[in-house]
Amino acid sequence: MKKVKERPNALPLYRTMLLIRNVEESLIKLFSDSEVPGFIHLSLGQEGVAAGVMSALDSRDSMATTHRGHGHVLARGLDLDLFFKEIMGKAGGICGGRGGSMHVADMQMGILGANGIVGAGIPIALGSALAHQVRGTGGTAVVFFGDGAMAEGVLHETLNIASLWKLPLLLVCENNGWSEFSPTALQFAAKLKDLASAFGIPHTLVEGNDVAAVDDAATALVAAIRSGTGAQVLECVTHRVRGHYEGDPQKYRSATELATGIEADPIRRARGALVEAGHSPSVLDGIEHEVLALVEAAVGRARADVQPDFEAAIADVYTPAAAPIESRA
Numbered sequence: 150m151k152k153v154k155e156r157p158n159a160l161p162l163y164r165t166m167l168l169i170r171n172v173e174e175s176l177i178k179l180f181s182d183s184e185v186p187g188f189i190h191l192s193l194g195q196e197g198v199a200a201g202v203m204s205a206l207d208s209r210d211s212m213a214t215t216h217r218g219h220g221h222v223l224a225r226g227l228d229l230d231l232f233f234k235e236i237m238g239k240a241g242g243i244c245g246g247r248g249g250s251m252h253v254a255d256m257q258m259g260i261l262g263a264n265g266i267v268g269a270g271i272p273i274a275l276g277s278a279l280a281h282q283v284r285g286t287g288g289t290a291v292v293f294f295g296d297g298a299m300a301e302g303v304l305h306e307t308l309n310i311a312s313l314w315k316l317p318l319l320l321v322c323e324n325n326g327w328s329e330f331s332p333t334a335l336q337f338a339a340k341l342k343d344l345a346s347a348f349g350i351p352h353t354l355v356e357g358n359d360v361a362a363v364d365d366a367a368t369a370l371v372a373a374i375r376s377g378t379g380a381q382v383l384e385c386v387t388h389r390v391r392g393h394y395e396g397d398p399q400k401y402r403s404a405t406e407l408a409t410g411i412e413a414d415p416i417r418r419a420r421g422a423l424v425e426a427g428h429s430p431s432v433l434d435g436i437e438h439e440v441l442a443l444v445e446a447a448v449g450r451a452r453a454d455v456q457p458d459f460e461a462a463i464a465d466v467y468t469p470a471a472a473p474i475e476s477r478a
């Protein structure tokens with residue numbers, strides 16, 4: 150068989166997607182066993198977007214995510230122990246176990262936070278983009294949002310300011326066609342492309358289940374942003390395989406649509422490309438086993454961790470007052 154030329158980061162992208170998949174599959178079990186407090190929203194089927202976009206970023210960059218943000222923070226490189234302990238509400242979590250699935254944040258890694266309010270990450274990333282510009286960090290702020298956020302006024306306001314001030318902002322829409330239990334097409338009359346264009350912001354549409362295509366598009370857009378062209382919109386068409394929230398019986402979806410999501414699996418697609426490029430299935434299985442072992446070990450350590458002290462509940466509610474502008478050097 151003639152080998153297809155392989156992209157240099159094909160294996161790391163595959164591994165990142167497998168990591169997200171294995172983590173979330175383990176969360177399904179933990180959640181059904183009541184080991185995860187609160188709600189979780191899984192991104193099974195959408196791993197290609199997280200892996201592809203994050204691979205285009207470096208340590209200068211910042212990102213804000215949504216209620217469906219496990220994949221984004223894992224692809225950014227958040228430590229597995231800190232991740233599981235947070236989702237399982239343990240003291241050793243990245244936010245001391247007080248945030249949980251919808252509030253994972255890590256300022257050291259430029260993770261500005263997951264967010265339970267639809268669209269609320271968008272202005273946070275806008276502010277971060279302004280900070281990058283004012284401080285001359287060379288960084289880009291990235292925000293993930295679902296197609297359900299297209300009707301949020303804050304997106305429209307953000308596109309306006311980002312365009313006027315030429316801010317280094319990459320707006321990534323994960324378009325899975327659904328906003329909770331309703332098709333987005335029944336809720337928003339415009340196309341994202343037309344909305345972006347109304348504010349003079351370029352829009353790129355990509356097949357979100359093709360991790361290589363997402364990586365290529367995101368890499369090109371981040372390079373353009375770093376060169377000073379201002380904001381960009383990247384719309385990734387993808388499929389949400391599980392329900393809106395874990396436990397959702399999905400009675401509103403047809404069997405055909407559910408099957409389409411499974412067939413479009415970005416991991417199966419990437420594996421097919423790797424095998425075509427000459428990787429043996431046993432090597433690829435080996436990566437999967439290695440990732441699974443890491444996930445199982447992290448779950449074990451999270452289980453063994455303690456819950457936060459009651460006194461910790463109000464820690465970090467207030468931050469120390471910043472020095473007045475005049476007294477800053």
Ligand SMILES: Cc1ncc(C[n+]2csc(CCOP(=O)(O)OP(=O)(O)O)c2C)c(N)n1
Pocket residue numbers: 216217265266267268294295296297298325327328329389393
């Ligand atoms: C401002 C606001 N309105 C409504 C909700 C209730 N809500 C939670 S998720 C969701 C839909 C999200 O759809 P989308 O943004 O497309 O993301 P997806 O769940 O498809 O990833 C809604 C309406 C909310 N959390 N915040």
